[in-house]
Structures are given as C-alpha cells and as structure tokens.
Amino acid sequence: MTPASRTARRPLARLSALLVAALVAALAGCGGEPVSPAATASVSDSSGAESAAPAAPAPAVKRTVLLDPGHNGGNAAHAAEINKEVPDGRGGTKPCNTTGTATDAGYPEHKFTWDVALRVGELLIANGVNAKLTRTNDTGVGPCVDIRGKLAEKYNVDAEVSIHADGAAPAGKGFHVAYPRPALNTAQGAPSLALATSLRDALTGAGLPESTYLGKAGLAPRADLAGLNWSKRPVALVECANMRNPQEAVTVSNAAGRQRYAQAIAIGIMKWLSRLPPPNSAAAAAKQTEGTNSGASTEHSGSARASTSSSAGSSVSGSSGSGSSGSRSSGSGSASGSGSSAGSGSSSDSGTEASGTSGSSARRGSTSASTNPDG
Numbered sequence: 001m002t003p004a005s006r007t008a009r010r011p012l013a014r015l016s017a018l019l020v021a022a023l024v025a026a027l028a029g030c031g032g033e034p035v036s037p038a039a040t041a042s043v044s045d046s047s048g049a050e051s052a053a054p055a056a057p058a059p060a061v062k063r064t065v066l067l068d069p070g071h072n073g074g075n076a077a078h079a080a081e082i083n084k085e086v087p088d089g090r091g092g093t094k095p096c097n098t099t100g101t102a103t104d105a106g107y108p109e110h111k112f113t114w115d116v117a118l119r120v121g122e123l124l125i126a127n128g129v130n131a132k133l134t135r136t137n138d139t140g141v142g143p144c145v146d147i148r149g150k151l152a153e154k155y156n157v158d159a160e161v162s163i164h165a166d167g168a169a170p171a172g173k174g175f176h177v178a179y180p181r182p183a184l185n186t187a188q189g190a191p192s193l194a195l196a197t198s199l200r201d202a203l204t205g206a207g208l209p210e211s212t213y214l215g216k217a218g219l220a221p222r223a224d225l226a227g228l229n230w231s232k233r234p235v236a237l238v239e240c241a242n243m244r245n246p247q248e249a250v251t252v253s254n255a256a257g258r259q260r261y262a263q264a265i266a267i268g269i270m271k272w273l274s275r276l277p278p279p280n281s282a283a284a285a286a287k288q289t290e291g292t293n294s295g296a297s298t299e300h301s302g303s304a305r306a307s308t309s310s311s312a313g314s315s316v317s318g319s320s321g322s323g324s325s326g327s328r329s330s331g332s333g334s335a336s337g338s339g340s341s342a343g344s345g346s347s348s349d350s351g352t353e354a355s356g357t358s359g360s361s362a363r364r365g366s367t368s369a370s371t372n373p374d375g
Contacts, residue, residue: 063273064130066152068162068227068237069117071100071110073138086146089184089229096144101167103249112252113163114138116240119262120163120269127270132157149230158276159195161269162227162237165252166244172213173245175203178237180228181221191234195272199236202268206260211239234272238265 075082076099085093100109114137121131132155134148143151152160166176179196183189200218204210210218222228228235240261241248251257 061279062128062130063276064132064155064157065124065269065273066132066134066155066157066160066233067117067121068134068148068160069110069113069138070162070164071098071108071113072135072140072142073108073110073114074141075099075110078141081141082144084144086144086226087230088224088226089146089149090223094145094224094226097142101165101243103243103253104246105249105253107243107249107253109165109167109243110138112165112240112243112258115255116258116262116265117163119259120161120265123262123266124269127266129270129273145226146230149227149235152231152233152235157233158273159234159236159269160231161195161199161265162235163265164237164239166214166239166242168213168242168244170242170244170246172211172242173248174209174211174213174218175200175241176211176215176218176220176239177203178215178220178222178225178228178239180225180231180235181223184229185232187232187234188228192228192236194275195234195269196236198272199238199265199268202264202271203238203261205267206264208241208260208264211242213242214239 075097082095082097082099084096086096088094100113102108114135117133121133124131132151134143134151148162149160166172177196177200179192180188183192196219200210204218211220214220222237225237228237241252243249243252251260
C-alpha cells in the first residue's frame with residue numbers, strides 16, 4: 001500500500017472504528033443511549049484528496065437517520081441462516097437475507113454498500129445529523145430484512161435509507177430509488193415518496209444517470225421489499241448502479257466513485273430533513289401518530305404462509321457528532337426539521353418485481369423486473 005493510499009483510507013477507517021465502538025457500547029448498555037463519536041468533516045477519495053462534506057448549518061434540532069447497507073460479508077458462508085423464511089410485511093414470507101450481487105471482476109455488493117454507508121454517515125455527522133447503521137461490520141450475517149425494517153421505529157429515527165447496487169443485464173445502467181407501494185401506513189405514503197424524490201434529485205444533480213431498465217424517472221414503487229414493508233418511518237432504497245454494467249462496475253469499484261454516490265445520498269437526505277416541521281409542532285405530532293396507526297404485518301392481505309421471524313445477527317450502530325460545515329461540491333441542504341414516520345428497505349438478488357401504484361409526485365415511478373431485490 002502506498003503512502004497516498006494509506007492517507008486516503010484514514011478518515012473512512014476512523015469513522016468505521018467510531019461507529020463500531022459506539023455500537024458495542026450501546027449493546028453492552030442493554031439498550032442504553034448510543035455513544036456519540038466526534039464528527040469528521042470530510043472523507044478522502046482514492047487519490048488521497050479530501051472531498052468536502054455537503055455544507056449545512058448545525059441544525060437547531062438533532063435529526064437521526066438510519067443507514068441500511070445491504071447484505072453482509074458473512075452471508076455467503078451461512079446459507080441456512082439467510083435462507084430461513086421471515087415475514088415479508090404483506091402476509092407472505094421471503095428469505096431472511098441474500099448474498100447480493102458483484103461486478104464481473106468480483107467486487108461484491110456488500111462491500112460497496114458498507115463503504116458507501118460509512119461515507120454517507122460521515123457526511124451526515126459532519127453536518128449535525130446523527131447517523132445509525134443496521135449492521136456493525138462487513139463480516140457478519142444478516143440482519144434479516146424484517147428486522148432491518150423494524151429498526152427505524154425501534155430507534156425512533158427520522159428516516160431510513162437503504163443502500164444497494166443492482167445486478168441486472170449488462171446493457172442496463174443507472175440508479176433507481178425504490179419506495180413502498182401500496183403504502184401500509186401514513187409514513188410509507190407521501191413522506192417516503194418525498195424522501196425518494198429528494199434522493200433521486202440529488203443523484204441526478206450529481207450527474208448520475210437514472211436507470212434505463214427499471215422504474216421511471218429514477219423512481220420505482222415496490223411491494224416486494226420486506227425492509228420497506230415493515231417500516232413505520234419514512235424510507236427509501238437506493239440502487240446506486242448496475243454492477244454488471246462495465247462502465248458502472250468501474251465507478252462502484254473505486255473510492256472516488258463511491259464518494260460520489262455518498263455525497264449525493266447525503267445531500268438528498270439533508271434536503272429532505274430541511275423540509276420537515278419542528279418536532280414540537282402540531283404537524284409533526286400528527287405525522288408521528290399517523291405513522292404508527294397501521295404497520296406492515298402478516299395480517300395484511302397477501303399469501304398466507306405461516307412463518308416465524310428470524311434475524312441473523314440483528315444489529316444497529318449508533319453515531320452522532322456535533323455539526324460542522326464544510327464547502328459543498330454539489331447540491332444544498334440543511335439538517336433542520338423534524339422526523340415524520342415511514343420505513344426502511346433492503347434489496348436481494350433473487351426476488352420477483354412487484355408492481356405498485358406511485359404516490360402523488362410530479363415524476364411518477366413505474367416498476368419492472370429487477371435482478372437484485374433484497375428485502
């Protein structure tokens with residue numbers, strides 16, 4: 001490893017260590033408050049150059065976002081565990097988790113999602129937003145998709161964003177952002193669509209192409225993703241790229257490319273947070289109540305196969321930091337506002353694509369078959 005490459009990895013390695021340390025402390029405390037590590041203001045690309053975090057003033061109210069890096073590095077070696085059926089949130093079941101996809105050169109999706117999630121977390125922390133993770137490292141198993149969806153409510157976050165990459169036919173390229181449809185609670189309705197739209201706008205604003213093979217205008221309503229179905233907080237799932245596409249395989253496999261995705265996702269999240277009402281307002285209270293009125297459950301219509309919920313190493317890592325601002329390379333957003341309710345998502349590499357109706361948005365999404373749905 002060259003001195004430059006060692007320098008490039010230090011900020012990201014530092015964040016990873018802080019997030020994991022916070023998780024261990026939180027779990028050891030039997031549900032106590034998560035430890036808040038100090039924020040770092042930027043992350044480095046593969047050249048060692050610092051990439052500035054999106055600038056945003058420290059919010060008057062601390063917001064919390066749950067980041068869900070899809071899959072896990074230990075899944076492949078624990079087939080029996082991840083193949084156990086768990087409730088899908090719409091009356092059926094599906095596998096606990098999957099291994100995810102990979103580039104033709106062998107760079108795995110689980111490694112991509114973990115790296116991007118850490119980068120997004122660091123950017124959020126640097127801008128005064130608490131960041132939590134659904135898993136503690138990239139060597140474990142699970143958690144199951146239903147657990148990932150439930151963690152947003154358990155930790156009372158303002159939103160959950162699941163990070164994935166697809167494994168479609170090589171000719172297809174581009175990102176799409178999935179959101180739950182039909183909505184199973186108020187939080188999965190307009191708030192989730194608004195979150196998905198904000199993420200879409202930030203990704204296109206960063207010059208990243210919308211999917212040429214799934215969804216419409218970068219948005220994809222989905223009914224088959226358990227992580228989305230189980231959520232009672234605003235939720236969206238970003239399929240950043242098609243790892244089987246030769247050009248996008250290069251982008252996802254290098255640090256500068258992953259930083260580009262992370263920066264766009266962080267900006268999309270912060271812009272969405274900036275539009276939320278203050279937490280003590282009547283509007284915020286109404287949203288929170290609405291979001292818990294009806295949750296995804298096995299009582300919803302759908303296939304009636306009985307199943308028990310199985311979690312492969314369910315975990316969440318807590319991190320937060322004092323807000324610091326840096327120069328933004330693209331986009332704008334601030335982390336002020338209050339959380340409403342709706343869910344989280346995750347993706348798998350074997351699953352059928354489900355059609356769904358999109359919500360009220362200027363740019364509506366339609367859905368088509370995906371080779372990498374994990375949820």
